[in-house]
Amino acid sequence: MEYSYKNRAFTNYYHADNYNILVIAQKRKRENEMSEYSGNEAVIMKNVCKDFKVLNRHEGLKGSIKDLFSRDYKTVSAVKDVTLTVNRGEIIGYLGPNGAGKSTTIKMMTGVLEPTSGEILVNGKVPYKNRTENCENIGVVFGQRSQLWWSLPLIESFKLLRDLYMVPEKDYQDMIALYQSLVDIEPILHKPVREMSLGQRTLSDILAAFLHNPPIVFLDEPTIGLDVSMKAKIRELILGLNKEKNTTVILTTHDMGDVDALCKRIVIIDKGTKIYDNDIDHLKTYFGSYRTLKIKRADDTWEETLIDDKTTDVMDVIMEKRKTMKIKDVKIDEISTEEVIKKIYEGSAK
Amino acid sequence: MNPKRLLAITRAGIMESLHFRLGIFVTLFANLIYLVLVYYLWKAIYASSGTTVVNGMTFEDTMIYLILATALFNFLEMFVVWDMSRSIQSGKIVLDLLKPMRFRKYTFWSYTGNHIVQFVLTFIPTFVVVMIVTKGAIPMGLNLVWFLAATVIALMINYNIEMLIAPICFFTESTWGVNIVKETIVLLLSGATIPLAFFPEKARMVVSYLPFRAVYDIPLSILLGKNGSDTWQGLVSLFALQLAWLLVLTLAGNLFWNSAVKKVTVNGG
Numbered sequence: 300m301e302y303s304y305k306n307r308a309f310t311n312y313y314h315a316d317n318y319n320i321l322v323i324a325q326k327r328k329r330e331n332e333m334s335e336y337s338g339n340e341a342v343i344m345k346n347v348c349k350d351f352k353v354l355n356r357h358e359g360l361k362g363s364i365k366d367l368f369s370r371d372y373k374t375v376s377a378v379k380d381v382t383l384t385v386n387r388g389e390i391i392g393y394l395g396p397n398g399a400g401k402s403t404t405i406k407m408m409t410g411v412l413e414p415t416s417g418e419i420l421v422n423g424k425v426p427y428k429n430r431t432e433n434c435e436n437i438g439v440v441f442g443q444r445s446q447l448w449w450s451l452p453l454i455e456s457f458k459l460l461r462d463l464y465m466v467p468e469k470d471y472q473d474m475i476a477l478y479q480s481l482v483d484i485e486p487i488l489h490k491p492v493r494e495m496s497l498g499q500r501t502l503s504d505i506l507a508a509f510l511h512n513p514p515i516v517f518l519d520e521p522t523i524g525l526d527v528s529m530k531a532k533i534r535e536l537i538l539g540l541n542k543e544k545n546t547t548v549i550l551t552t553h554d555m556g557d558v559d560a561l562c563k564r565i566v567i568i569d570k571g572t573k574i575y576d577n578d579i580d581h582l583k584t585y586f587g588s589y590r591t592l593k594i595k596r597a598d599d600t601w602e603e604t605l606i607d608d609k610t611t612d613v614m615d616v617i618m619e620k621r622k623t624m625k626i627k628d629v630k631i632d633e634i635s636t637e638e639v640i641k642k643i644y645e646g647s648a649k
Numbered sequence: 650m651n652p653k654r655l656l657a658i659t660r661a662g663i664m665e666s667l668h669f670r671l672g673i674f675v676t677l678f679a680n681l682i683y684l685v686l687v688y689y690l691w692k693a694i695y696a697s698s699g700t701t702v703v704n705g706m707t708f709e710d711t712m713i714y715l716i717l718a719t720a721l722f723n724f725l726e727m728f729v730v731w732d733m734s735r736s737i738q739s740g741k742i743v744l745d746l747l748k749p750m751r752f753r754k755y756t757f758w759s760y761t762g763n764h765i766v767q768f769v770l771t772f773i774p775t776f777v778v779v780m781i782v783t784k785g786a787i788p789m790g791l792n793l794v795w796f797l798a799a800t801v802i803a804l805m806i807n808y809n810i811e812m813l814i815a816p817i818c819f820f821t822e823s824t825w826g827v828n829i830v831k832e833t834i835v836l837l838l839s840g841a842t843i844p845l846a847f848f849p850e851k852a853r854m855v856v857s858y859l860p861f862r863a864v865y866d867i868p869l870s871i872l873l874g875k876n877g878s879d880t881w882q883g884l885v886s887l888f889a890l891q892l893a894w895l896l897v898l899t900l901a902g903n904l905f906w907n908s909a910v911k912k913v914t915v916n917g918g
Contacts, residue, residue: 411746411914413914434748434749437747439744444744451665451668459658
């Protein structure tokens with residue numbers, strides 16, 4: 300029984316395979332199109348690589364002492380040959396497992412990291428040259444860090460950012476009015492940032508990143524650690540700002556809910572290589588039918604089975620299981636981002 | 650250079666410092682304890698010397714100098730090295746690098762608010778108390794203006810010394826030891842703990858040309874009318890020394906910072 304599920308799942312990899320050919324074809328097309336900056340692209344990345352030099356650490360106390368004088372470096376490639384074009388007004392989900400190179404890519408796009416090779420243009424300019432000037436045209440939120448002034452009420456941080464980015468008073472007032480129409484900011488506006496809950500702080504940080512109305516905003520895991528209603532609120536806000544101001548948003552996340560709510564297109568990288576770049580609908584076509592069936596055994600442990608809804612009926616599996624074991628509880632989950640990525644990666648690795 | 654920007658950062662700095670008002674009272678209290686200690690220490694030194702004037706300074710001169718040096722120290726003290734090593738370890742440095750202003754300038758101005766608060770709440774009260782208690786030992790005239798000017802330059806020199814040390818944490822990841830060494834050297838050689846007049850002749854010669862002196866000794870000399878600062882010639886030479894070091898340290902700091910930041914942008918910090 301077990302075997303046949305696996306087998307069925309296996310046949311489905313063929314879809315993934317065909318599908319990868321499609322992806323590669325599209326990738327080629329995009330690369331060819333990407334000759335010069337035409338004004339409509341928010342980000343252009345061409346064959347971007349990023350290597351880090353890391354000291355080879357040795358084990359133990361002896362090793363640590365040895366490391367003090369060691370010149371033994373190894374090169375780690377965080378991003379390998381990534382080519383990507385993001386058009387103005389797009390919301391892109393930039394996905395990948397932990398350590399895939401997402402943050403490195405974002406840091407290169409913001410200009411704090413210089414690529415080892417390849418070209419990057421953000422708003423038509425090379426981000427790491429004239430970093431300070433380019434910063435005026437981007438907004439950044441790193442999920443677990445706040446750029447706000449810790450002990451000051453939010454409104455003071457806003458005023459400071461207004462002066463720092465030299466936002467005209469009228470634009471500033473319009474933006475605050477827009478914020479008020481999108482979320483209820485009144486209760487947090489006069490609250491010191493350090494007294495805020497994580498959700499309120501993240502919300503504030505996102506608002507701060509959009510305040511100077513940059514053409515492009517980078518959101519690095521903005522919904523990490525937030526509750527369901529706050530997540531929904533933040534997604535609504537991002538969507539609203541994108542719509543109102545036509546801001547390009549590049550979003551990294553591990554939450555499939557974020558992707559579903561916000562992104563039309565997703566880019567997946569793993570081990571520094573781009574392995575998927577397409578509309579989210581395609582992703583759903585191929586992997587949306589997968590379900591994770593969780594069965595609670597008599598000894599209170601869970602057994603997980605990945606099932607393709609299209610080829611296998613979930614009820615059949617449960618019935619089948621019931622013949623051999625006592626089932627205490629049943630749960631059916633949608634496939635997670637990690638699993639989608641895993642599947643895509645397994646597909647592309649073949 | 651946009652004054653509105655700088656003003657906004659300063660304003661936020663003042664508000665943040667005032668927020669930690671308890672810290673200011675603790676500083677004042679700690680000073681009191683420190684000064685009691687200093688008082689008895691120097692009393693013993695003067696008692697054992699057998700004369701009332703040691704190295705051209707009376708006990709009263711020394712005390713005035715040290716009290717004001719302590720007050721000046723509270724006001725000039727910066728935590729650039731601590732803050733930077735912390736923000737490198739936590740990764741917050743990325744956010745600071747993404748401000749639409751040059752990092753060195755932004756950092757300097759973000760400390761300015763705190764300096765203003767410390768000046769008003771710790772230096773001025775101490776100064777007034779010393780003035781009343783000593784009844785006219787501090788000359789009141791144009792020297793106050795020169796003192797303010799010298800203090801502002803001292804502030805910038807101090808910042809540049811900090812900015813020469815802080816980027817070391819880009820390379821070592823920890824600056825605790827380096828910072829302790831720096832603090833000790835600055836406090837000793839600047840005349841903040843022992844008046845420079847008490848240094849042996851040869852050491853004083855060397856120290857009087859080092860930048861550390863420009864941080865505490867020169868502003869205090871100007872305030873108290875010592876070291877020839879009561880003549881135009883003396884005043885000009887003191888300012889010249891300050892400005893020369895300011896120039897050298899700013900250039901050196903800039904160079905070092907640029908190469909350190911290169912390390913972050915190339916190798917991820």
